[in-house]
Amino acid sequence: MDSQSMTTNSSDKWTKSQVLWMQYWTPALLSFRISRIPDFRFRPGLYARLGLREREDEELVWRPFSMASSPDADYLEFIATLVPDGRFSVLLEKLKIGDSMCIDKAAFGFLTLDQLAPGRDLWLLATGTGIGPFVSILRDGAVWQCFENIILVHSARLAAELVYRDEIAVLAGKHSPGQTGARLHYLPIVTREPGATSLTGHIPQLLEDGRLEAATGCPITVETSRFMACGNPSMTQEVRAWLNALGFQTTRRGVHGQMAFEKYW
Ligand SMILES: Cc1cc2nc3c(=O)[nH]c(=O)nc-3n(C[C@H](O)[C@H](O)[C@H](O)COP(=O)(O)OP(=O)(O)OC[C@H]3O[C@@H](n4cnc5c(N)ncnc54)[C@H](O)[C@@H]3O)c2cc1C
Ligand SMILES: NC(=O)c1ccc[n+]([C@@H]2O[C@H](COP(=O)([O-])OP(=O)(O)OC[C@H]3O[C@@H](n4cnc5c(N)ncnc54)[C@H](OP(=O)(O)O)[C@@H]3O)[C@@H](O)[C@H]2O)c1
Incomplete structure (x- = not known):
C-alpha cells in the first residue's frame, strides 16, 4: 500500500461529501466543489485527502488536495489536473454532480x-x-x-x-x-x-x-x-x-x- 492510499472503513478520520459543482477549464483540468461538514475547519493553504472508489466494495484511493475555497465558504473547492492513467485521476474523470467523495475530517500542511x-x-x-x-x-x-x-x-x-x-x-x-x-x-x-x-x-x-x-x-x-x-x-x-x-x-x-x-x- 502506498503512503497516499489506505484501506479502511473507519469513519472517525473521514466523512462522505457530495459533489455540488464542476467546471472544466480544459479537458484535463477541472475545479469542483463538494459539501462541507460544519466542523471541518482549515486555514487557507492547507490540504485534505480526498477518497474515491469505483464501487462501494472497492478500496478507496486517497490523494491530498489543497483547498482553493475561502475558509468561510459553506462548500470546499479544489482544482485538479487529470494525469493520464493516474489511479485517482481515472476515478475523478468519471465523477458527476451528485456523486459522493470521501474527505478527511482534518486539514494538514504548512503552506499558511x-x-x-x-x-x-x-x-x-x-x-x-x-x-x-x-x-x-x-x-x-x-x-x-x-x-x-x-x-x-x-x-x-x-x-x-x-x-x-x-x-x-x-x-x-x-x-x-x-x-x-x-x-x-x-x-x-x-x-x-x-x-x-x-x-x-x-x-x-x-x-x-x-x-x-x-x-x-x-x-x-x-x-x-x-x-x-x-x-x-x-x-x-x-x-x-x-x-x-x-x-x-x-x-x-x-x-x-x-x-x-x-x-x-
Ligand atoms: C500536499 C499535496 C497537495 C496536493 N494538492 C493537489 C491539488 O490541489 N490539485 C492537484 O491536481 N493535485 C494535487 N496534488 C497531487 C494529487 O494528490 C495527485 O497526485 C494527483 O491528483 C494525481 O493523482 P493520480 O493518482 O491520478 O496520479 P499519481 O500517481 O498520484 O501521480 C502520477 C504523476 O502525475 C504527476 N502529477 C501528480 N499531480 C500532479 C499535478 N497536480 N499537476 C501536474 N502533475 C501532477 C506527477 O508526475 C506524478 O508522479 C497534491 C499533492 C500533495 C502532496
Ligand atoms: N498541461 C497539459 O496540457 C496536460 C494535459 C493532460 C495531462 N497532463 C498531465 O499533467 C501533468 C503536467 O501538468 P501541468 O502542466 O499542470 O504541470 P507541470 O508539468 O508542472 O507544468 C506547469 C508549469 O510549470 C512549468 N515547469 C516545469 N518544470 C519547472 C521547473 N523546474 N521550474 C519552474 N517551472 C517549471 C511548466 O513549464 P514547461 O512547459 O517548460 O514544462 C509549466 O509552465 C503531467 O502528468 C501531464 O501528463 C498535462
Whole structure:
C-alpha cells in the first residue's frame, strides 16, 4: 500500500461529501466543489485527502488536495489536473454532480501565512494546479491587511490553463494603487504558447535574472520579502535553493522563517 492510499472503513478520520459543482477549464483540468461538514475547519493553504472508489466494495484511493475555497465558504473547492492513467485521476474523470467523495475530517500542511515572519511583500509562486492554495489565501480577507504587495506568479503550459484568471483580474483591480490594503500584482506565465504572456520561462530563472523583480518593482530582500511556492517539485526545489543562498529560511523550531513550500509529487 502506498503512503497516499489506505484501506479502511473507519469513519472517525473521514466523512462522505457530495459533489455540488464542476467546471472544466480544459479537458484535463477541472475545479469542483463538494459539501462541507460544519466542523471541518482549515486555514487557507492547507490540504485534505480526498477518497474515491469505483464501487462501494472497492478500496478507496486517497490523494491530498489543497483547498482553493475561502475558509468561510459553506462548500470546499479544489482544482485538479487529470494525469493520464493516474489511479485517482481515472476515478475523478468519471465523477458527476451528485456523486459522493470521501474527505478527511482534518486539514494538514504548512503552506499558511502563520508560517511566515511579518514582511512587506508576499510572493506566491505557483506552477499548474499549485495555484489552488493561493486562490484560497486571496479569497480570505486576512492577507490583504498583512502586506503592502502581494505578487502572484502562475506558470502554466497553455493560456487555457491560467485558471481563475478573471477572478484574479477583478481582485487586482480592487487591490490596485490608491486603494487600502495590499496591492495585487498578477504575473501569468505561459511556457508552451509563444507570445501568450509577456513573461515566459521557468520561475526560478525569472527570479535569478531579475525579471520578476523588474516586472513588479518589488526588490527581493530577506528583510522585506516573504515567499510561498507550490506545485512542480523541481520548481519548489530550485526556488528554495536560490532563496536559501540569499539567506531565506523556512520556519524551524518555533522560529518564523521567510519562505514556505508545498510540492505536489
Ligand atoms: C500536499 C499535496 C497537495 C496536493 N494538492 C493537489 C491539488 O490541489 N490539485 C492537484 O491536481 N493535485 C494535487 N496534488 C497531487 C494529487 O494528490 C495527485 O497526485 C494527483 O491528483 C494525481 O493523482 P493520480 O493518482 O491520478 O496520479 P499519481 O500517481 O498520484 O501521480 C502520477 C504523476 O502525475 C504527476 N502529477 C501528480 N499531480 C500532479 C499535478 N497536480 N499537476 C501536474 N502533475 C501532477 C506527477 O508526475 C506524478 O508522479 C497534491 C499533492 C500533495 C502532496
Ligand atoms: N498541461 C497539459 O496540457 C496536460 C494535459 C493532460 C495531462 N497532463 C498531465 O499533467 C501533468 C503536467 O501538468 P501541468 O502542466 O499542470 O504541470 P507541470 O508539468 O508542472 O507544468 C506547469 C508549469 O510549470 C512549468 N515547469 C516545469 N518544470 C519547472 C521547473 N523546474 N521550474 C519552474 N517551472 C517549471 C511548466 O513549464 P514547461 O512547459 O517548460 O514544462 C509549466 O509552465 C503531467 O502528468 C501531464 O501528463 C498535462
